[in-house]
Amino acid sequence: MLVIGLNMTYSVLKFSNFAHAEFVTLGMFLGWWSLQVLTYLIPSDAPLGDLINNIFIHACFSFIGVGTFGIICDKLVFSRLRNSQANATTFTVSSIGIGIIARYVFGMIWGELPVPGAKYSSIPSFPGFIPEFLRETRYNIALLDTPFGFQRIAITNYELYIIFIAFILVYTVDYFFKNTKLGIAMRATSDSHELAQVTGIDTKRIIYYTWFIAAGITGFAGAWIRAKQNNFTLLDGSEVYLLPIFAAAILGGVGSFKGGIISSFILAFSRQGTVILFTQFQLSNGILPLEDILNIVTFAPGYADGIGFVILIIVLLFRPQGISGTVDVSRARV
Amino acid sequence: MSNFKSKYASLPDFYRSLILAIVLSFPVFFIYFFALGSVTDKATFILNDTLILVLMYFVAALSLDLEVGSLGLPNFGKVGFIALGAYITTIIMNLGLFGNFLVDYAFGFVLACIVSAIFGWLIAIPSVKLRADYFAIMTIAGGEIIRLVLQNEKRYFWKLTDPVLNIKEPLLLNTFKQNLSNLQIFGIIFSDVLTLNLGSFTLGFGDTILYTLDLNFGGIFIWQFFVFLLFLAIAIIIYLFVEVIRKSPYGRTLRAIREDDITVTSVGKDVYTYRWQIAVIAAIICSIAGSLFCILNSAFEPIDFRPYITFNLFVFIIVGGIGNSRGVAFGTLLIQMFIVSSTSEIVKANLNIKLSEILPVIGPIMQDFQIKMDLSADYTRFVILGVILIIFLLYRSEGIIPEPKSNNERYLSLLTEDERKDSDLAVQQMQSSSEKDRIQSQFAEKETIDEV
Numbered sequence A: 001m002l003v004i005g006l007n008m009t010y011s012v013l014k015f016s017n018f019a020h021a022e023f024v025t026l027g028m029f030l031g032w033w034s035l036q037v038l039t040y041l042i043p044s045d046a047p048l049g050d051l052i053n054n055i056f057i058h059a060c061f062s063f064i065g066v067g068t069f070g071i072i073c074d075k076l077v078f079s080r081l082r083n084s085q086a087n088a089t090t091f092t093v094s095s096i097g098i099g100i101i102a103r104y105v106f107g108m109i110w111g112e113l114p115v116p117g118a119k120y121s122s123i124p125s126f127p128g129f130i131p132e133f134l135r136e137t138r139y140n141i142a143l144l145d146t147p148f149g150f151q152r153i154a155i156t157n158y159e160l161y162i163i164f165i166a167f168i169l170v171y172t173v174d175y176f177f178k179n180t181k182l183g184i185a186m187r188a189t190s191d192s193h194e195l196a197q198v199t200g201i202d203t204k205r206i207i208y209y210t211w212f213i214a215a216g217i218t219g220f221a222g223a224w225i226r227a228k229q230n231n232f233t234l235l236d237g238s239e240v241y242l243l244p245i246f247a248a249a250i251l252g253g254v255g256s257f258k259g260g261i262i263s264s265f266i267l268a269f270s271r272q273g274t275v276i277l278f279t280q281f282q283l284s285n286g287i288l289p290l291e292d293i294l295n296i297v298t299f300a301p302g303y304a305d306g307i308g309f310v311i312l313i314i315v316l317l318f319r320p321q322g323i324s325g326t327v328d329v330s331r332a333r334v
Numbered sequence B: 001m002s003n004f005k006s007k008y009a010s011l012p013d014f015y016r017s018l019i020l021a022i023v024l025s026f027p028v029f030f031i032y033f034f035a036l037g038s039v040t041d042k043a044t045f046i047l048n049d050t051l052i053l054v055l056m057y058f059v060a061a062l063s064l065d066l067e068v069g070s071l072g073l074p075n076f077g078k079v080g081f082i083a084l085g086a087y088i089t090t091i092i093m094n095l096g097l098f099g100n101f102l103v104d105y106a107f108g109f110v111l112a113c114i115v116s117a118i119f120g121w122l123i124a125i126p127s128v129k130l131r132a133d134y135f136a137i138m139t140i141a142g143g144e145i146i147r148l149v150l151q152n153e154k155r156y157f158w159k160l161t162d163p164v165l166n167i168k169e170p171l172l173l174n175t176f177k178q179n180l181s182n183l184q185i186f187g188i189i190f191s192d193v194l195t196l197n198l199g200s201f202t203l204g205f206g207d208t209i210l211y212t213l214d215l216n217f218g219g220i221f222i223w224q225f226f227v228f229l230l231f232l233a234i235a236i237i238i239y240l241f242v243e244v245i246r247k248s249p250y251g252r253t254l255r256a257i258r259e260d261d262i263t264v265t266s267v268g269k270d271v272y273t274y275r276w277q278i279a280v281i282a283a284i285i286c287s288i289a290g291s292l293f294c295i296l297n298s299a300f301e302p303i304d305f306r307p308y309i310t311f312n313l314f315v316f317i318i319v320g321g322i323g324n325s326r327g328v329a330f331g332t333l334l335i336q337m338f339i340v341s342s343t344s345e346i347v348k349a350n351l352n353i354k355l356s357e358i359l360p361v362i363g364p365i366m367q368d369f370q371i372k373m374d375l376s377a378d379y380t381r382f383v384i385l386g387v388i389l390i391i392f393l394l395y396r397s398e399g400i401i402p403e404p405k406s407n408n409e410r411y412l413s414l415l416t417e418d419e420r421k422d423s424d425l426a427v428q429q430m431q432s433s434s435e436k437d438r439i440q441s442q443f444a445e446k447e448t449i450d451e452v
Helices: A019-043 A053-083 A088-110 A159-181 A181-191 A194-200 A203-228 A235-252 A258-283 A299-319 B002-010 B013-036 B040-070 B078-095 B102-128 B133-152 B175-179 B220-248 B249-260 B261-266 B272-298 B308-319 B327-343 B344-350 B364-369 B377-395 B419-430 B434-452
Strands: A138-146 A148-158 B161-162 B168-170 B191-205 B210-223 B351-354 B372-378
Touching: A019 A053, A019 A088, A019 A203, A053 A088, A053 B377, A088 B133, A088 B308, A088 B372, A088 B377, A138 B002, A159 A203, A159 A258, A181 A194, A181 A203, A181 B308, A194 A203, A194 B078, A235 A258, A235 A299, A235 B133, A258 A299, A299 B102, A299 B133, B013 B040, B013 B327, B013 B344, B040 B078, B040 B210, B040 B220, B040 B249, B040 B272, B040 B308, B040 B327, B078 B102, B078 B133, B078 B272, B078 B308, B102 B133, B102 B175, B102 B272, B133 B175, B175 B272, B210 B220, B220 B249, B220 B272, B249 B261, B249 B272, B261 B272, B308 B327, B308 B377, B327 B344, B327 B377, B344 B351, B344 B377, B372 B377
Parallel strands: none
Antiparallel strands: A138 A148, B161 B168, B191 B210, B351 B372
């Protein structure tokens, strides 16, 4: 029942970067690829093999890879756009363009659908020092007898780790942004380039650091999500995760990390709740057979993917600054 | 190189556009004629596979350009309205209310326009107040919601294949082409074939043949030609309509909003009203493109309306020229020719390099590390399109044919020859001098006044 996208929470970037979806995709690919490479290089019976070839290493690998990719994107395109004082439309369109280029270049390199276990295993392992009960693959946490039928919370170890790491990262990044020197410099740069430069901050370097950390965390999350899924495709990032990420970022308030994780939970719960509710509405012996009563609309569980968009539209209508945000999304008006 | 650059920069606008157009169209035409040479039925390839598609996308691109180019609203949900238009027209046609398929089509066409106007209004009302990037997210969400509704409302939008077992399929069929081919008006049988054969020419000297030009175009059905005429007529009407909007005082207000909405608000215009009006008009034009889409692809399902269609429309208008209908036409023709030729069989067969299987030493290592490096046409096409888009955005954001700097020919023609010359010169001076120069000249004036 519980699915959390860790990546939803990290919208450090100051403009709407639609190429963000490709960071997720690249993170997935790099995590998968480093698993393949490490499995090839290290024989399975080597001592301490699982100390090197484990999910944490893969995630760190994709952190570095995707972070570098973010810097390359900025250097090639976004810095030039910033220098030419382009408007927001140009940024949006060009980030979508970068997304398309990147997606199909990844497709060229690794193929559209990397077959899980084509040559080696596709499921990463955990390092040996983690106790056995934490490496168990599946937990059934609770059995609830609700009016909506018999529901249970089934959670795999990957999802448990994702939630755990998500909370740690949220608080770390929050602390980092508010208290360290680099974080303060980042905030100053985002407020005003000129003033930051006057006080002696190298804004170019700060922007590169920001890209590296933002893209890197996305890639880190992508590697973890990849480990949870049975298979993944090239279009996962842009078609599955892009809009939920934006919905969560806006709902939580852009730039607010704690708001981001709360809104991700809200979105995930409402999505699953919609699935359960609509399934009940469709059944004629459910608690409320709405579909038989209202004979004009279909209550398909497929609509659950759309509930994020509906929440997004409602949020933008009534509270565009999000749960805890202070960003003004409306157009400049006198 | 720098010499060439400065020469290029000093050329008049017209020649710069011409150079760019030739440079860009040369490889496109090369691939296109390469693809054309392999096709046996050349007339169908040119007319049915290329020109009709171009006209359909031209209508859709115009509706996008009206929003992005004239008003600065980056709408990324265009494909939803294309889907709405295609679906409603087809469903009305399949009901067969009037007995005549042409009347049915016209009725569905009008109904699709009304429904998408309502949908466009519903999406526009909350989103026109938002910043450009939030507007983009909103419209993506709107387009996806339309697609989800089409996918899930089986009762209305799915085709009943088995009435007894109540089995439904998402695939819808449009019978316009079929009906048209059975038609017979004024003694013209629509299923007849028009042929055009100009023979073949060989280029060379003596016995050596350098190149053989095959001009046997094959045949097309009269109904295909009729469909082409219908598309052309609708595209021209839409083009004229958009031009009328752009040249009117209303269109000037739109451009003013695009440049600076605060100033427009300060002179007493309601910016949001203009925004949602244009969003609705663009939705209607887009649903017309959808009605053409359902003639073109007689069978379609919700999965066909992917967001990449909207991305293609953006490439068309940015390459051709934002805010300029002629530029949109050129861009659509050029890029769509490229897409059509790169999806043809021969290009796909020729461009299918698997580097990991070819390379001698690195290849096996790459295979061990699971790196494929497939240079297939499907991937390369998107990469090339994206690179073209980014290059245009970075270095020539006004497109191949830039937007005309003044379009009030109607009023200029009232002036005498001398007056007009003067005003042209004044405008040219204004536009040629950069912001910096203007400020400096103002300072200079001020200083001279101070000295006096």
